[in-house]
Amino acid sequence: MMDTLHLDIDGMSCGHCVGSVKKALAALDGVSLDAVTVGSAELRFDPTKTRADTILDAVAEAGYPARASASPR
Numbered sequence: 001m002m003d004t005l006h007l008d009i010d011g012m013s014c015g016h017c018v019g020s021v022k023k024a025l026a027a028l029d030g031v032s033l034d035a036v037t038v039g040s041a042e043l044r045f046d047p048t049k050t051r052a053d054t055i056l057d058a059v060a061e062a063g064y065p066a067r068a069s070a071s072p073r
């Protein structure tokens with residue numbers, strides 16, 4: 001069972017940023033990317049392999065402060 005996570009992400013401005021966020025997310029075990037755009041990301045993750053906090057931290061460590069968004073866009 002995969003959980004869905006929608007992220008609001010600060011500091012993204014171009015395709016390079018999208019690539020950096022995609023790379024950071026793809027490096028995480030148990031994460032399946034649905035979409036990454038400037039300022040947001042949608043993904044699914046396996047809660048037995050990773051946690052939402054871990055995902056947020058990985059994006060922040062790539063240089064883009066992220067928070068979970070309450071609702072999908």
Ligand SMILES: [Cu+2]
Binds near residue numbers: 016017018
């Ligand atoms: Cu950029």
